[in-house]
Amino acid sequence: MLDRMDRKILDILQKDCTLPVAEIGKQIGLSTTPCWRRIQKLEEQGVIERRVALLDPKKVNVGVTVFVSITTSNHTKEWLERFHAALEDFPEVVEFYRMSGQIDYLLRVVVPDIERYDTFYKRLISKIELYDVSSAFAMEQIKFTTALPLDYAAEERRP
Amino acid sequence: MLDRMDRKILDILQKDCTLPVAEIGKQIGLSTTPCWRRIQKLEEQGVIERRVALLDPKKVNVGVTVFVSITTSNHTKEWLERFHAALEDFPEVVEFYRMSGQIDYLLRVVVPDIERYDTFYKRLISKIELYDVSSAFAMEQIKFTTALPLDYAAEERRP
DNA sequence: CGGAATATGGAAAAATAATCTACCTATTCT
DNA sequence: AGAATAGGTAGATTATTTTTCCATATTCCG
Incomplete structure (x- = not known):
């Protein structure tokens, strides 16, 4: 289960994964270490799959x-x-x-x-x-995002 | 125009943008500083738009x-x-x-x-x-990648 | 209830990496 | 020849990540 803090972290990292952990912590109201530990855990659990550079097509x-x-x-x-x-x-x-x-x-x-x-x-x-x-x-790409909605992650996931 | 080195860098960063610049340099046969300078330039030019975390849906x-x-x-x-x-x-x-x-x-x-x-x-x-x-x-997502093909970037781009 | 186990948060220090500068060299182009 | 471009090394500085150690809740049993 992902709590509110986890979702806030993911929300930020889905937009920009270059932010220092300390800065993320500040934004969500958590000091560096616990914020860092949460990110580690999200990576271990595979919630965060990887971090990539997005190019301009x-x-x-x-x-x-x-x-x-x-x-x-x-x-x-x-x-x-x-x-x-x-x-x-x-x-x-x-x-x-x-x-x-x-x-x-x-x-x-x-x-x-x-x-x-x-x-x-x-x-x-x-x-x-x-x-x-x-x-x-496609004549035009109006929206393209790699950011998944996180609202549904609050609930229990189906097996 | 993107030369072979730029494309090698982008190829790596599209897969994993957490690698240290020194490591990327080693992989493509370039020392840290010139590799770093190229990455800076690719960001300034907007070829690299941003770096994000990808989550497991x-x-x-x-x-x-x-x-x-x-x-x-x-x-x-x-x-x-x-x-x-x-x-x-x-x-x-x-x-x-x-x-x-x-x-x-x-x-x-x-x-x-x-x-x-x-x-x-x-x-x-x-x-x-x-x-x-x-x-x-969709019954199954067989392939999903944010990595764009880089072969076409070798040519001149249409305006 | 008491207390061990677990989970979570925090401060500070250590280790690592990014960033930037200066300067040198080779190559190419004019 | 001289300018421009690209790569290299070295070093200083800053920023960030990672680790260590400690404090505080909360939960779970006996």
């Missing part, structure tokens, strides 16, 4: 996001494994979900432009057979 | 991802602003795109379970009028 030339909906007719274990492995190899695929409903899989792909998406697409379908692929282009 | 009780496709009939400026503002207020909405094609907007929403999604959905439609809303549930 445009500045690394991947300003275009495409959502790719995939349907497959092949549901064998062997195909699935090849599919997963294939997508791991594409750094352009930044998110990959197995879905319920009509669509089997959903990808979020980042590329510099539409031409490059086409190149990616060709490489994808040459690597693995897919029944149906449909691409939807 | 399940451990903060938001293990369920839902993609929400929204179509609207209202395209006035006033409606748009209210729409954007409304979604900013929902911490469950972690991604929000304006799309081309049939669907106008796409959201990624994180919640603890389907019941909670329903609660979210009701709050959403009570806040703003939407023409059509369609929800697709």
Whole structure:
């Protein structure tokens, strides 16, 4: 269970993990040591998975996001494994979900432009057979955050 | 332009931004000071936007991802602003795109379970009028990374 | 109830890392 | 040749993390 202090710490670290522990402590009303211990514990428990640098997509030339909906007719274990492995190899695929409903899989792909998406697409379908692929282009990224809501963490988690 | 060294640095920092500069330097074959200077520059240029802690979604009780496709009939400026503002207020909405094609907007929403999604959905439609809303549930998050591909950053970026 | 065990908070010191400066060298470009 | 760029070393300074030691609650049994 995460108490109010833990959630305050996580709230801060999800926005900026460069702040000194002493500063975080000050913000939440805790001295350095207990604040530091809580952070350690959150890391041990795996609540904090890691700390990473976030880059500006445009500045690394991947300003275009495409959502790719995939349907497959092949549901064998062997195909699935090849599919997963294939997508791991594409750094352009930044998110990959197995879905319920009509669509089997959903990808979020980042590329510099539409031409490059086409190149990616060709490489994808040459690597693995897919029944149906449909691409939807994002015109604008209005919101993107890695900060998860913490309100639900106050309750007991389902097992 | 980002040269090979910059990309190596970014590659490391996208995975783990807690490493000491000296250690990063060692990994890429650069002494501390020039490595440090490059990181400073990448931050000034805004290539590195910020450094954040990533949490385990399940451990903060938001293990369920839902993609929400929204179509609207209202395209006035006033409606748009209210729409954007409304979604900013929902911490469950972690991604929000304006799309081309049939669907106008796409959201990624994180919640603890389907019941909670329903609660979210009701709050959403009570806040703003939407023409059509369609929800697709992710059964499994197979891949999720904040690390952008860096191969395209080697080229000149379009203005 | 008393007291051990546990959890939590705090102060201060020790260890580590970041930051910044100065100066030197090699390479490239004009 | 001279300017500009990039890397290197060394050292001083500051900032931060990590550890140690201690105090205070709170809980849980016998």
